[in-house]
Amino acid sequence: MPEHTKGVNEDTATLNLRWADALIDGIVATGVHHAVISPGSRSTPLVLAIERRRDITNWHHPDERSAAFFALGLASHDRKPVIVIATSGSAPAHWYPAVIEANRGNIPLLLLSADRPPELQNCGANQSVDQNRLFGTHVRGFHDPGPASPEAIDYIQALGVRAGHQACWPNPGPVHLNLPFREPLVPKLFPKSPKSTTKRTPPEPSIIADQDQLTRIHACISKQPGLIVCGPKTFHPGFPNAVTRLAEVLGTPILADPLSQLRFGNHDLSHIISRYDSFLRNPDFRQQHQPAWVLRFGAAPVSKTLLSYLKHNGAHTLLCDPLGNWPDPLHQVTEMIRATPTLLCQQLLEMNPVSAGGNWFKDFAAQERAINNRQPAPESLPFEDKIIGEILECIPSGATLFSGNSLPIRQLDRWSGTSGKAIRILANRGASGIDGNISTLLGIAAASNEPVVGLLGDLTFFHDMNGLLAMRDLDATIILLNNGGGAIFGQLPQAELKGFEKHWLMPTGLDFSHAAKLFGIDYRRITKQAEFRPALREAIAAKQGTIIEVMIDRKLSRQRQTDYWQSITGERSQA
């Protein structure tokens, strides 16, 4: 128990603040330095504890849903837990979509919900709902330390440390602390701030694969044609060099998802293949290129074409995941390897594996090159392929590109190519929802000193419009691809149904320039491709929030895509 906290007969409000102080101090010891706050009375002790620290930047949002996604953005940029605070009642329930995304996307969050004390629970008291295990199976941990108690100050401080650690290891994700407070909530005299705890969180350990397993794997990948598939994951900084070196030694293509962060950067790009969603549509190529083994890192890749290629190909499939995950939606994994990816690559390299030789890698590289060299059909209207190309050309090294789900991430997957520029690509691919994307993007912008550009469809934009409230003071550019509703459904069989527009496409029909005015954000509408590049350059140079709405003709875009697939795969293409 810290020195200053010893006090007999202290009042409830002072005790509440001392309790919150100790908790926040414990959390801060784990490296946390952002808090996102929504308004409320019951959460007052927590807000006061945050307010009087200089080592936490606090952010505010009256819509808890946007607040939680904003925190998710901060945390996905920094890879450190972010505190989220809301009052009691239905308020923390608005966090749920972001909690689910954080859970599936492995983003650390510390959810601090204020609550009413036991005597106001389950007896019809105002704004009291059952907040116990509010997020069910979707959190790494749930803690209910009860109302503030002078006997347990050291416990709540230790719980802060522990919760911060639990949000990071073994599997990063959200941790929920439900914190009941008795009234009064505002102390008349403020207690001294707590002495910082000397407690430390353990650093992340290394996970080394079993030696017998390594021998087996080495035998499997040597002298046989194989594939390395890197899906969405934030790998350690050493991973790109380790995995590309392994690929080079083995003569193996790396099929790299845009969210593997392998397509962009100053590592060796010679074995990175990014155009597989195009050329794997060609059944002849698929048939003639069946790998003997597949070594997977990270989550399942975005491309359905790649997934169908990996399904039932008979390859010995190895999946490297250091922890308890099992990201194998195809049920093709022969063997799971529990190892830190970078270390696994390094250990395999030390065992001197031998390439299968032949044209295996060259064939993949030739496909990649052919598509890179292709000239897209000239067109004055804006389309996603050209928009994405120009974004990647215009944004500087160090910038972050945040991609919306649904069509944007699939189009980015198809059309990004590779580049030596260090561009970080982020997306909410945990639950892959169209929700909270504006707030996530703005949270990333809040954490970043470099330009942040978002690529969002119009339904995604609409879904989190309230998130724009945080944009006024932030430097971020939103490219709003307006194709008139949920255009991804136009690529599904539902497009042929008579209720298609009403039940699936659901265009909002809104003129989003009014949304920009409402939230006081610079806005440009683009109807010609030629207007896009200068608008984007201007937005990035302006260093303030800008929305560039790009009007896309859904049907023409669909046709352009179909034409493209036919041009590279011939009549037998799989649309």
Next chain:
Amino acid sequence: MPEHTKGVNEDTATLNLRWADALIDGIVATGVHHAVISPGSRSTPLVLAIERRRDITNWHHPDERSAAFFALGLASHDRKPVIVIATSGSAPAHWYPAVIEANRGNIPLLLLSADRPPELQNCGANQSVDQNRLFGTHVRGFHDPGPASPEAIDYIQALGVRAGHQACWPNPGPVHLNLPFREPLVPKLFPKSPKSTTKRTPPEPSIIADQDQLTRIHACISKQPGLIVCGPKTFHPGFPNAVTRLAEVLGTPILADPLSQLRFGNHDLSHIISRYDSFLRNPDFRQQHQPAWVLRFGAAPVSKTLLSYLKHNGAHTLLCDPLGNWPDPLHQVTEMIRATPTLLCQQLLEMNPVSAGGNWFKDFAAQERAINNRQPAPESLPFEDKIIGEILECIPSGATLFSGNSLPIRQLDRWSGTSGKAIRILANRGASGIDGNISTLLGIAAASNEPVVGLLGDLTFFHDMNGLLAMRDLDATIILLNNGGGAIFGQLPQAELKGFEKHWLMPTGLDFSHAAKLFGIDYRRITKQAEFRPALREAIAAKQGTIIEVMIDRKLSRQRQTDYWQSITGERSQA
């Protein structure tokens, strides 16, 4: 198993639709006739089943949060379950705030979330999250019938009937059905629509109190001064007459919350007291008027003044609730009566209870009259008391007034008075959140043929701004009381803290006229009281969505309220 469903080797898509058809048919048999749909692919069989029925009106909203609150509005108007449909992933998590409100507010909802089948669960498949018991303790029931099966069509139809009943009895509330579907989802040939089920839901039974308990209660309430307190609840249509007759016989005031629906209507209003939040602030009156007994119906009333008067007054406190609720946040209830409220009143009347006589009732009635006759301080600026008075004067009998939480419901409680006009007052008082209020209001408007007027603060308005998307085609008037943020916090000790505006008030600073333009809604801004009445009359006559923003000076309003309290209670008033 219905005749037409027998088919060997039917394809998965046809089976999915047949399964959804049977489920929806079972649900419709329980009296359901509205469905609110958000976009998605996995939910296609459910949407197709809804689409091909003529007895379900379907509504659409791309933001699932607003969709669920819209359904809550429909259901709170009709008191019948409403279907809500969303796709898999984080989509149904956006329902959570509305689910919590429906749970605590006893509003029946049927939540149909589409899901991916078991083989795509917990293996890293896209948009698959754990939807099992997604809403934890906040639903009346959770059902996981598994993927469509030709052997279990009669089961899924019966489950529809059962879920509809479970949402209504014994305690109305939300019921969640999680429905996994295997692809493909769109059948090539549509199966015949199902024959309507002959299954029926049992009608609501009567709950009659124990005879010994009745005798005890009769003895307690006879010849002793007491109070009847009616809190928020939708009572049976016979209740107003039964309870007012009981009050008359006993010479007992009925302290009637605005949400008891007793303040307005063509029943006997002579014993209805509505001004208690004002006159019970007078400590002299409180001290001289201590009841020997209190008979409570419904939830705890909104007025904190009334609650503090009921706390520790030593009265024998009886709480009539027919079911398993225990709405006693004061912990003062001596005895719970399990009976249908109307029947309890009628049975007690049949026992011929005797009034205590004296001035007991007259004293309450005199206080009520004195405040009714009071002339508010003249003022050209708009303030809540005058706005509320004019709304109640302008809206016709049969209209619904929906009140936001936080300040509006408390101000309505203070200033509504009583009237013979049949005005229904609704509010989301389950969790009493500032969330989803626009959508709830619009759901009520969608169910109603009479004018619907909402009274919402600016933070409440902001929180559910996306809900406005449903307003274009509906006849509803929103009175937006803009007092610059969470003004209720200005009445709490937090108002004195230096971070008050940043952490608690959190004004959005938005010009809401742009929101009206964005959503294509008529808009008027009012800065003088005299402008309000013509604007409201015009809006009601226009029979289309209108927003009337009333600019309120938060500090002057607070001062006006303090002055008022002092004028009626003297120096010893409790602010």
